[in-house]
Amino acid sequence: MNQSHSFPIDDPLDGDTLHEECGVFGILGHPDAAALTALGLHALQHRGQEAAGIVSFDGKRFYQERHMGLVGDHYTNPMTLARLPGSIAIGHTRYSTTGEVAMRNVQPLFAELEEGGIAVAHNGNFTNGLTLRRQIIATGAICQSTSDTEVVLHLIARSRHASTSDRFIDAIRQMEGGYSMLAMTRTKLIAARDPTGIRPLVMGELDGKPIFCSETCALDIIGAKFIRDVENGEVIICEIQADGSISVDARKPSKPQPERLCLFEYVYFARPDSVVGGRNVYTTRKNMGMNLAKESPVDADVVVPVPDGGTPAALGYAQESGIPFEYGIIRNHYVGRTFIEPTQQIRAFGVKLKHSANRAMIEGKRVVLVDDSIVRGTTSLKIVQMIREAGAREVHIRVASPMIFFPDFYGIDTPDADKLLANQYADVEAMAKYIGADSLAFLSINGLYRAVGGEDRNPARPQFTDHYFTGDYPTRLLDKNGESMGNKLSMLASNG
Numbered sequence: 158m159n160q161s162h163s164f165p166i167d168d169p170l171d172g173d174t175l176h177e178e179c180g181v182f183g184i185l186g187h188p189d190a191a192a193l194t195a196l197g198l199h200a201l202q203h204r205g206q207e208a209a210g211i212v213s214f215d216g217k218r219f220y221q222e223r224h225m226g227l228v229g230d231h232y233t234n235p236m237t238l239a240r241l242p243g244s245i246a247i248g249h250t251r252y253s254t255t256g257e258v259a260m261r262n263v264q265p266l267f268a269e270l271e272e273g274g275i276a277v278a279h280n281g282n283f284t285n286g287l288t289l290r291r292q293i294i295a296t297g298a299i300c301q302s303t304s305d306t307e308v309v310l311h312l313i314a315r316s317r318h319a320s321t322s323d324r325f326i327d328a329i330r331q332m333e334g335g336y337s338m339l340a341m342t343r344t345k346l347i348a349a350r351d352p353t354g355i356r357p358l359v360m361g362e363l364d365g366k367p368i369f370c371s372e373t374c375a376l377d378i379i380g381a382k383f384i385r386d387v388e389n390g391e392v393i394i395c396e397i398q399a400d401g402s403i404s405v406d407a408r409k410p411s412k413p414q415p416e417r418l419c420l421f422e423y424v425y426f427a428r429p430d431s432v433v434g435g436r437n438v439y440t441t442r443k444n445m446g447m448n449l450a451k452e453s454p455v456d457a458d459v460v461v462p463v464p465d466g467g468t469p470a471a472l473g474y475a476q477e478s479g480i481p482f483e484y485g486i487i488r489n490h491y492v493g494r495t496f497i498e499p500t501q502q503i504r505a506f507g508v509k510l511k512h513s514a515n516r517a518m519i520e521g522k523r524v525v526l527v528d529d530s531i532v533r534g535t536t537s538l539k540i541v542q543m544i545r546e547a548g549a550r551e552v553h554i555r556v557a558s559p560m561i562f563f564p565d566f567y568g569i570d571t572p573d574a575d576k577l578l579a580n581q582y583a584d585v586e587a588m589a590k591y592i593g594a595d596s597l598a599f600l601s602i603n604g605l606y607r608a609v610g611g612e613d614r615n616p617a618r619p620q621f622t623d624h625y626f627t628g629d630y631p632t633r634l635l636d637k638n639g640e641s642m643g644n645k646l647s648m649l650a651s652n653g
C-alpha cells in the first residue's frame with residue numbers, strides 16, 4: 158500500500174478554483190468485480206484525482222487496495238487487481254472535502270462490525286459530521302481517520318437494529334448534507350442518496366448483475382445498461398441469495414422531500430457524455446452557451462472556449478450568435494494537478510503550461526472567450542493576458558453560469574467566500590477591469606435553469622441546489638456555526 162503524503166497548498170496550477178467531488182462505483186455478483194470497478198473508476202477519474210481505492214469480498218474475506226494518486230497509476234497493474242478477488246466490489250476516487258489528503262482518509266473505508274465486515278464509499282459531505290463525530294468520541298469511539306464518512310461506520314456499529322441494511326439506514330438517517338453512498342457487506346451492495354438528491358447516483362446492470370455509480374459514463378465504459386437514477390432519499394439493497402439469485406429491495410426511509418440536484422454537476426463537474434437526472438450534460442452546457450449569447454451578445458470575430466470546461470458552452474454561444482468557433486486556446490492534458498516547483502520564477506512558467514494561445518486564430522481579432530465559471534478569477538486573469546499577448550484586438554469574457562458568492566458544504570471544494578471574485582468587486586465592470594477584459598457578462602440564474610430544466614427558477618421551491626449563486630442552502634449547516642468552515646477541515650485539529 159502507498160505511503161501517505163500531503164499535497165502542496167500553493168500549487169500554481171491548481172489554484173483555489175472549484176474542485177472535483179468524488180466518484181463511486183460498485184458491483185455485486187460478477188466474477189470480474191474488481192476489474193470492472195477499476196474500469197468504472199477510470200471513467201470517474203474527473204470527479205477526484207487525489208486517491209483511489211477498491212474493496213472486494215471473495216466469499217471468505219475482504220481485500221482492500223487504497224492508493225494516493227490516479228486510478229491509472231495503480232489499477233492498470235494486473236498484480237493489484239489480482240489482490241482484489243471476489244464477486245463483490247466497491248470503489249472510490251477522492252477529492253477531499255473533510256479530512257486531509259492522507260492514506261487514512263482514502264476510501265472505501267472498512268470496518269469489522271458485530272455482524273461482519275462492511276465497506277463504505279461516499280460522494281458528498283455531511284453538514285453535521287463534525288457534530289456527530291464529537292458526540293461519538295465523547296462516548297468512547299476511537300476514530301481512525303479525519304474523514305466525515307467514518308461517522309457512518311460508527312453509527313452503523315452502534316445501531317440496535319438487527320440487520321446490516323437496517324443499521325445502515327439507521328445511520329444515514331442521522332446524517333445531514335449531501336451524500337451518494339455505497340456500502341458492501343459479505344452478501345450485499347447497498348446504494349443510498351440523500352433526501353434532497355444533491356449528488357447524482359445511477360443504477361445499471363451488466364450480465365444481469367447490479368451496478369451503482371456516480372455517472373452513466375462509468376456504465377458506458379464497461380458496456381453496462383443504464384437502469385435508472387437512484388431517487389433522492391432512496392436506499393436500494395441488493396443481496397445475493399442462497400440460490401445465487403440477487404434480490405433488489407428499494408426503500409424510502411426518510412420523509413419525502415423534493416429533489417434538488419446540484420446545478421454544478423451540469424455547469425462543471427459531470428462528464429459531458431454522462432446523463433445526469435435524465436439530461437445529457439453536454440446538451441445542457443450547449444444550452445447554457447446559447448442562452449448566454451441571447452442574454453449577452455457581443456460584436457466579435459471569433460468565439461474561443463476556455464478548455465476543457467468552457468468548450469460545449471462556447472459551441473452553443475457560437476451557434477446562437479453565428480460567430481465562428483475556433484480553438485484559440487490549447488489545453489495541455491499532460492499537466493497534472495500536482496505541479497510543484499521550488500522557485501517563484503519556475504512557478505510563473507508553470508501557469509502557462511496548462512493553457513497556450515493558438516496565435517493564428519487570435520491575432521488581430523475581436524475575441525469572445527467563453528468559460529463555464531469564474532471562481533477566484535485566476536484562470537480569466539491569466540488567459541486574458543495571454544490572448545492579448547497573442548495579438549487580440551478586443552477580449553470579451555462570457556461566463557456560462559451566474560456569479561458565485563457562496564461556498565459549498567456538500568462535496569465541492571470551494572474557496573472561502575472572501576476569496577471568490579464576485580465578493581471582491583462591487584460590480585461586473587470592476588471585475589472586468591481587474592481581469593483586463595473589454596467586457597464581462599455572466600449567465601443569469603434563470604438562463605441557467607432554462608438551459609438545464611427548461612423553465613425558470615421557482616423561488617418558492619427551487620428545482621435545483623444553487624446555493625453558490627443564491628445563498629439558498631437546501632439543508633441546515635449544523636457544523637458551520639455561523640463562521641466560514643475550513644473546506645479541508647481537520648476534525649482532529651478542531652477537536653484540539
Ligand SMILES: O=P(O)(O)OC[C@H]1O[C@H](OP(=O)(O)OP(=O)(O)O)[C@H](O)[C@@H]1O
Pocket residue numbers: 172173174175425463464465466467488528529530531532533534535536537
Ligand atoms: O476563476 P477560477 O478560480 O480560475 O476558476 C474557474 C476555472 O476553473 C475551472 O477550470 P479547470 O482549471 O478545472 O480546468 P478544466 O476546465 O479543464 O476542468 C473552470 O472551468 C474555470 O476555467
Ligand SMILES: NC(=O)CC[C@H](N)C(=O)O
Pocket residue numbers: 177178179251252253254255256262264279280281282283304305306568569
Ligand atoms: N468530494 C467528496 O465527495 C468527498 C467525500 C468525503 N467528504 C471526503 O472528503 O472524503
